[in-house]
Amino acid sequence: MKNISIFGTSSDAGKSTITFVIGKILQDLGVSVVPFKAQNVSNNAFVCDDGREIAVAQYFQAHVLGLETSYHLNPILLKSGRGSSASLIVEGKVVANKDVLEYYNDLDSLKPAVDRCFEYLDEKYDCVVCEGAGSPVELNLMDKDLSNIYIATKYNTKIILVADIEKGGVFASIYGVYHLLPEQLRKNVVGVIVNKFRGDMSLFDEGINIIENQFNIPVLGVLPYIPFNLGFEDSQSLKNYTQDTSNTLISVAVIFYPYMSNYNDFEPLIADESINLEFVESNISLDKFDMIILPGSKLVIKDLKWLKEIGLFDRIKKYDKEILGICGGYEMMFENLYDTYALENDESCSEVGLGFIDDVITFEKDKTLQKSDYNIFGCEISGFEIHQGQSNKYPISYESNKINGTFIHAIFDNDNLRNKIFGNINPNYKEYNFEEYKKNRINTFIEELKNRLDIKRILDAINE
Template sequence: MSRLPGLPFHTLMVQGTTSDAGKSTVVAALCRLLVRHGVKVAPFKPQNMALNSAVTSDGGEIGRAQALQAQAARIAPHTDMNPVLLKPSSDTGAQVIVHGKVRADMNARDYHRYKTSAMAAVLESYHRLREQYDAVLVEGAGSPAEINLRARDIANMGFAETVDCPVILVADIDRGGVFAHLVGTLDCLSDSERKRIVGFVINRFRGDISLLQPGLDWLEERTGKPVLAVLPYLHGLHLDAEDAVASTQSVRGKFRVVVPVLPRISNHTDFDALRAHPDVDLQFIGPGQPIPPADLIILPGSKNTRNDLAWLKQQGWPDAIRKHLRYGGKLIGICGGFQMLGRSVDDPHGVEGTPGSMEGLDLLAMRTELTQQKQLLQVSGRCAFIDEDASVTGYEIHMGVSAGEAMQRPAFHIDGRPEGARSADDQILGSYLHGMFDTPQAFAALLAWAGLGGVDAVDLDQLREQSLERVADATQPLFDALLKVNYRA
């Protein structure tokens, strides 16, 4: 395939000096800018470690950031866009997903040895994308300066060196130390790795750019690398987080929603629509924090249901939930949170560690058995808890089957089948459906069920589109600078 018209390379890698430097957003913005110019572009992340994931068009699982980048590129997400996904299940172990499917559970040492095989999968996906698209925009992971991870690296410079692509290095000025981050990262690289960095991007700047200019001049003189762009801090973006729970709360509305931050919380993007609604006060509650009064409590998804259930009990949440229900509050459990609501969570195959069983919260008449086969589905249907014909779309990612009389009162009708459960008094709703708040009709119906009726729904997809357009506009200077880059391998 010929090089991309207008750009001196067909593959570009975006690496960062730290995690959360803005790599995901820069890739998404560049994807949207290329699409505006009629370029067929695909995002790519060789290896991702995240508990926020999405179901792809080919029935696999990838990091949620890559699904957002695919939306920016106006294409359907595919497993080739994130061939290796690591979903941590403990501080030292993770579920390893290759080409969208679970390959194994590995500890850190075993995975390090597995990286040679993982690289083969990465290159297989990359070459398929190269054959189908004019351009591939690659996102690194963490930082290329993590010396302990350099051997067998597939996520950063190890990949860039293998496919021989240029790299831009992004640093977040908002967290401080931006010049030290950039210079220090360069110092940790080999000569060949330093040569392939074509320039720097300073992200999340706010203030008078003239006061920054002396630092930029020093940086360019010190390193011999150009500052390609200084990107602004953009407030009010509605873009899916790759992993970390947002540090800011949306304390503004009259309707109070509380979510416990489980140690292995997964897909907390389920709550993005709630966070965006002006009438909702969404609060994430961490360990040791007091549980405030609420109208609605939501138990989120979990990568390790039994361990997170044990943590929930240690924090005193069961008593708080029962008190909440006595006072008329509503409760929703999503995926792993749904499993916790039943009488027990049984793990005969040791899916989450040592085989065994744990008593649930006993709030729904059902039991869950964890299974070795992961369910991955994109779904659509109707809400079953209201008389109106409210539609819902979402996705299922879970390893487990729930059964019991509570399932006779479903939460949704999905593709012609009952899904989820509700309590007899209709105070509790549980479902495997991620993204249930993302559809405007379902959003309005769920809030009305929980006690907040008569409000305008949030259209999360529209908010994402508006945010993607904003970040693309802000990233135009970087795009223009890349057109002038003279890269030689």
């Protein structure tokens, strides 16, 4: 059976979503499927079942498919680093901070890791669904493209194009990408999915005729724009969330600093009908909020300085209601932060924190990566840690009357903890089961899209 590559005709076309949708549909038809992305660029990572870290998109795709997670799903991950560098994570472990140019110059040295992971999955599963990255035809970078051209060429994958009609220029993007692909890859194109259509689908009937009869590219489906609110991969997707605020009881501010990470911590709150969630990225009054959350950060001291520069630092210091810090946000709540080894900054430095917690944070060379069960705030929960900052006095969490914080991510996925925190703020808070919500949302979403896709053509292509 052939493997599949999902190529976008632009960035943010919906490749991550289409990857798990097609994967789940094939799985339900009896095909053994696994998601894969050779290289991802994201500050949002999860700790896998094997104790390594991968990008959230591949973790979420595996979750949808009910698979155990491992570094094989995403062998190369780049995160924001100090200056113009990026933190390079290979097979789930940090190996270096590299300048972007240096990374591209050394790209060939990373191919063995990509090959090992792909071939491991290829041997274990019937079909590897490989998510591409950005556009596959950035002509000046095609020889440095691990996720699109390299995988599709070396492993002769069948290719599905995904085009975002919401952006405009959908015909040019489809025609241009198809004709700029190397001839060998054009022969492997199964067809194109037109994604994020708004309005009456019949208005695009002529568009389908143009793509199929003039471009000679089969249309595998036209998919409507459906808000999903799960699996947020980047800040752009996060900012597109939708929320029903008609019956909210509690107003929560999440401070949206420049290097905010782990957006997925807030999916349970976006889905919560009792909570009005607002992302704050400017110096506004915080008085209207019942709670402030300081989220994770990839570059904690830089984000702490940003809070001071725009004036939010002083507003948070004066805030007299509930404040919760998560990972990087938790670290900001301490008296001082010390980056002695210049792990996040251009040189060794320290920074004064908010001073809510009577200890200091030191950034250590060994990164904590752990997925486990914990007892925090009087609740047994599941979650994960992914941080280099350490506190000797409060190594996991801190709890007081109005100031609380923890290194642990995914805390709101736990109904018991979420119910306790927000029940204390408002006794009328309405409890709900997030796992049940997530399962129903995923199933409904996939079912809606399945009925609009030419699954037979995809099956025929991978069974050639």
